[in-house]
Amino acid sequence: MARSEANLAARGYTFGELMVAAAAREIGDGELVFVGVRLPMLAFVVARRTHAPRAVGLFENGVLRETPSTELLYTMGDPPNLRGATQCGAMLDVMGLLQQGRVDVGFLGAAEVDRFGNLNTTWGYRNKERQRLPGSGGACDIACLARRTIVLLAHDRARLCDRVGHITSPGFGNGEGWRRAQGLPPASGPSAIITTLGVLRFGHDGEAFLAAVHPGISVVEVLANTGWTLRVADELMETEPPSDAELSVMRELDPNRFWTR
Amino acid sequence: MTAESKLLTMRDAIARHVPSGSMVLLGAQLEQMIPFAAGHELIRQSRRDLTLVGPISDILFDQLIGAGCVSRVMAAWVGNVSAGVGYCFRRAVERSIPRRLEVVDYSNFTMALALHAGALGVPFLPTYATLGSDLLKKNGNLREFSSPVSEEKLVAVRALRPDVAILHVQRSDAQGNAHIWGSLGVAVDGARAARKVIVVAEEIVEPSVIASDPNHTLIPGFLVAAVVHEPGGAHPSPVQGYCGRDHAFFTEYHERTRRLEDFEGWLARWVVQVTDRTEYWKHLGVARVQALAVKEHAFSAPADFGY
Numbered sequence: 129m130a131r132s133e134a135n136l137a138a139r140g141y142t143f144g145e146l147m148v149a150a151a152a153r154e155i156g157d158g159e160l161v162f163v164g165v166r167l168p169m170l171a172f173v174v175a176r177r178t179h180a181p182r183a184v185g186l187f188e189n190g191v192l193r194e195t196p197s198t199e200l201l202y203t204m205g206d207p208p209n210l211r212g213a214t215q216c217g218a219m220l221d222v223m224g225l226l227q228q229g230r231v232d233v234g235f236l237g238a239a240e241v242d243r244f245g246n247l248n249t250t251w252g253y254r255n256k257e258r259q260r261l262p263g264s265g266g267a268c269d270i271a272c273l274a275r276r277t278i279v280l281l282a283h284d285r286a287r288l289c290d291r292v293g294h295i296t297s298p299g300f301g302n303g304e305g306w307r308r309a310q311g312l313p314p315a316s317g318p319s320a321i322i323t324t325l326g327v328l329r330f331g332h333d334g335e336a337f338l339a340a341v342h343p344g345i346s347v348v349e350v351l352a353n354t355g356w357t358l359r360v361a362d363e364l365m366e367t368e369p370p371s372d373a374e375l376s377v378m379r380e381l382d383p384n385r386f387w388t389r
Numbered sequence: 390m391t392a393e394s395k396l397l398t399m400r401d402a403i404a405r406h407v408p409s410g411s412m413v414l415l416g417a418q419l420e421q422m423i424p425f426a427a428g429h430e431l432i433r434q435s436r437r438d439l440t441l442v443g444p445i446s447d448i449l450f451d452q453l454i455g456a457g458c459v460s461r462v463m464a465a466w467v468g469n470v471s472a473g474v475g476y477c478f479r480r481a482v483e484r485s486i487p488r489r490l491e492v493v494d495y496s497n498f499t500m501a502l503a504l505h506a507g508a509l510g511v512p513f514l515p516t517y518a519t520l521g522s523d524l525l526k527k528n529g530n531l532r533e534f535s536s537p538v539s540e541e542k543l544v545a546v547r548a549l550r551p552d553v554a555i556l557h558v559q560r561s562d563a564q565g566n567a568h569i570w571g572s573l574g575v576a577v578d579g580a581r582a583a584r585k586v587i588v589v590a591e592e593i594v595e596p597s598v599i600a601s602d603p604n605h606t607l608i609p610g611f612l613v614a615a616v617v618h619e620p621g622g623a624h625p626s627p628v629q630g631y632c633g634r635d636h637a638f639f640t641e642y643h644e645r646t647r648r649l650e651d652f653e654g655w656l657a658r659w660v661v662q663v664t665d666r667t668e669y670w671k672h673l674g675v676a677r678v679q680a681l682a683v684k685e686h687a688f689s690a691p692a693d694f695g696y
Binding site: 165188189190191202203204205206207210211216217218219220223226227250257258259260261262263264265266267268269271272273294295296297298301306307310311312313 | 444445466474475478482495497498499502516517519522541576626627639
């Protein structure tokens with residue numbers, strides 16, 4: 129994380145803050161968003177208070193919020209996330225909305241993501257030993273059913289791998305047509321992978337490509353830290369740095385950068 | 390007519406209603422209202438071969454696994470929500486320490502559907518969730534089938550009927566008619582799917598208080614086998630309107646359970662050598678308890694049931 133601090137000194141924001149800003153911009157105004165905690169929770173608040181004031185947030189414990197919590201959350205069940213909620217229903221209420229196809233965007237983290245956007249949060253592989261990770265939670269449900277799935281994770285070669293060892297949450301499987309063949313809803317699937325180095329998006333064939341690099345990051349560095357031969361967009365973008373408005377929302381909510389260090 | 394009180398101490402409730410080998414639903418309200426006091430009593434009474442059922446559970450499943458009470462976990466997520474992995478869970482799965490653990494992986498939605506099916510009294514419910522995932526391949530309670538009414542593949546989620554659901558609630562009467570508000574998760578279905586329910590309440594109130602707001606009565610008392618009055622019994626998880634989340638406790642647990650010997654020390658200090666919840670609260674210390682108290686009440690507007 130020393131590098132993130134260097135970035136903070138040189139550019140005025142951390143990688144985490146850049147990822148939150150990039151994630152927030154994936155939320156359209158008026159959209160229904162399956163939020164989760166950590167970076168996506170901050171992204172939802174940033175979106176609500178900048179370009180998407182009518183976005184609605186859903187949480188797996190059954191909470192629906194039209195106004196985001198004004199306090200930092202460590203979990204979606206923290207008391208500030210329930211006080212002032214629009215609705216506190218059951219888990220099936222929000223999962224039902226998801227299955228109906230009403231949820232526009234879902235955010236997910238992952239231990240591993242592969243070239244087709246499949247996620248693994250069940251088994252880790254370090255030093256050739258299998259490590260049991262916590263599992264799906266609601267990630268598999270969101271990956272199966274949300275109209276667009278956005279994945280956030282730190283960019284390194286082990287975590288952005290050619291094929292995940294275990295599909296906890298399906299992306300595009302092995303490519304074009306796979307999701308339909310499995311029986312997954314037609315309007316669903318991975319939309320972007322936001323990392324500490326850039327933003328990946330998906331071609332019609334279901335394979336990820338590099339769509340944008342973050343300021344100060346080279347394509348060579350991204351490729352060297354990706355576990356497969358990553359395709360690069362013809363018109364590669366540079367991620368827009370977080371605006372003052374975006375940063376002020378994040379820092380008001382998370383002044384000690386608990387989630388964005 | 391006054392029904393007989395179901396009030397029991399935690400010790401008696403666990404002794405009477407949760408034998409070894411039971412399938413137990415815990416953590417139905419996700420990160421809120423996790424029945425830690427009940428879990429600790431299960432550990433003190435040396436239950437074995439439990440099957441734990443729940444969507445996430447936070448660190449309670451990890452503690453029960455580390456204490457050797459569990460032979461099977463059916464859950465969507467086992468770990469420490471604000472701090473990361475659960476080390477006892479990892480030790481059990483990777484190295485069978487302290488004993489072998491069978492894990493049946495669900496997603497949150499499929500767990501909720503399994504309990505909903507149990508609550509509805511049907512053998513399964515259909516969903517698109519988990520299609521294409523390895524959860525579907527490895528969990529025998531998730532089966533792909535062709536829809537009888539459309540040209541689609543679906544997943545049949547087999548009903549779950551836990552032997553007992555332990556649910557922490559804000560308030561209950563002595564018969565177990567209970568009000569819950571805030572984070573509901575799978576509590577309503579969990580109570581109905583289970584063969585019996587233990588209610589753990591912050592407050593015991595008169596039946597008239599419960600009947601004053603029947604929309605908040607999420608557990609009807611006839612489903613309930615025992616009511617335990619255990620204020621603070623969900624610590625370190627929060628109870629809306631009663632107790633905040635002790636974030637530091639979760640972080641400390643993470644740090645102090647990384648090594649097996651450290652976990653054993655943690656378990657002795659916080660569970661085994663603690664006789665009951667009163668002593669546990671003394672152990673926490675006045676400053677910590679005060680820091681978790683509700684700082685600013687936020688009462689809902691009363692609903693008028695008059696006519």
